[in-house]
Each structure stands twice: as structure tokens, then as C-alpha cells.
Amino acid sequence: MYCITHFIAGAIIGTAVPGPVSAACAGLVSHAVLDSVPHSEYSRASQGVLDVVCTCLFALGILMAGADVRAIAGGLGGALPDLEVAAAFLFPRAYRPHGRLSLVFPSHSGLIRHRRLVFPWGALTQALAICGLGALFFWAF
Numbered sequence: 001m002y003c004i005t006h007f008i009a010g011a012i013i014g015t016a017v018p019g020p021v022s023a024a025c026a027g028l029v030s031h032a033v034l035d036s037v038p039h040s041e042y043s044r045a046s047q048g049v050l051d052v053v054c055t056c057l058f059a060l061g062i063l064m065a066g067a068d069v070r071a072i073a074g075g076l077g078g079a080l081p082d083l084e085v086a087a088a089f090l091f092p093r094a095y096r097p098h099g100r101l102s103l104v105f106p107s108h109s110g111l112i113r114h115r116r117l118v119f120p121w122g123a124l125t126q127a128l129a130i131c132g133l134g135a136l137f138f139w140a141f
Contacts, residue, residue, distance in 0.1 A: 001039045003048075004055045005126040006031050006078040011062070012130075012137050014074015023070040027077025034078075035107030037129060038115040040122020045089065052086070055079060081105040 010027025017023050042048045063072060084105055088095035095102055106112045117125060 001034050001037075001126055002042075002123075003051045003079050003082050004058060005039075005130060006034060006082060007055045007059060007075040008078075008130050009034055009133055010078020011067070011071040011075035012133050014070040014072075014077070015068055016137060016140075017070060017074070020069050020073035023074035024077035027074040027079075028081065030074075031078050031081045032105070032107045032112055034126075034129060036112055036114050037125055038117045038122065039125050040117050040119045043119075048086065048089070081108065084108055 006027075009030045010023075013026045013030050014020075014023030017026050042051070059072065059075060062075075084103055085108060088101060088103060103109045107114065116122065
């Protein structure tokens with residue numbers, strides 16, 4: 001999934017837990033859950049760079065708007081596992097010790113599997129997941 005999707009989901013979920021540490025942990029768990037939903041991935045590195053820049057701008061924007069620290073912690077917890085994927089792209093030799101990609105996070109290592117969808121369908125599933133999650137939390141809290 002896209003970094004911004006993970007950040008927004010983690011931020012939404014983070015506002016429903018008691019503190020920033022539990023918000024970050026909930027965001028981390030949400031990353032694995034969302035990765036199990038069929039979605040699209042980047043086809044070019046420039047898309048990943050744009051996604052990370054947009055995520056940082058979004059985070060800065062909600063921070064400047066006075067977002068609760070739990071939202072920021074949850075968003076960071078949700079997005080940070082993708083740093084492993086970015087690092088593997090930037091430093092391929094370190095993450096391919098025997099010619100095979102070696103990642104740790106469960107949804108990146110293959111422990112939690114997911115189907116990939118082509119764009120725009122995979123992006124649509126991400127938008128629907130965020131809208132559904134936002135609606136659920138809006139009415140529940």
C-alpha cells in the first residue's frame with residue numbers, strides 16, 4: 001500500500017487509543033492488516049518518492065493544524081514499516097544477501113500474503129479502506 005494510506009489509517013486509529021505509545025503500536029498493527037488487503041504498489045521509484053513527500057507534507061499539515069500527538073504517533077507507526085522497503089530499494093546488496101530479497105516486517109517478508117491489483121483498482125481499494133475506516137471511527141467515537 002501507499003505510504004500515505006498507512007499514515008492516514010494509523011492516524012485515524014491512533015486517535016482512538018489512550019496514548020502516543022499505544023497509538024504507534026496500533027499504527028504498526030494497522031500496517032500489517034492493511035497490507036493483507038489487495039492493493040497496488042508503485043511501478044516506478046518516482047512514484048514512491050512522490051508518495052513519501054506527500055505523506056510528509058500531510059503529516060506536517062495536520063501537525064500545524066493542531067493534530068493530537070496520538071494521531072501523529074499512529075500515523076508514524078503505520079508508515080514506518082515501509083522504510084524497510086525503501087531501504088531495500090536504495091541499498092539492494094544489503095537486503096539481498098543471497099540474491100533473494102530479505103525483509104523483516106511480516107507483510108513484507110511474505111509471512112502475511114496479499115494480492116496485488118493493477119492501478120487504478122488497487123488505489124481505489126486503498127481509498128475505500130481509508131473512507132471506511134474514517135466513517136467507522138467518526139460514528140464510533
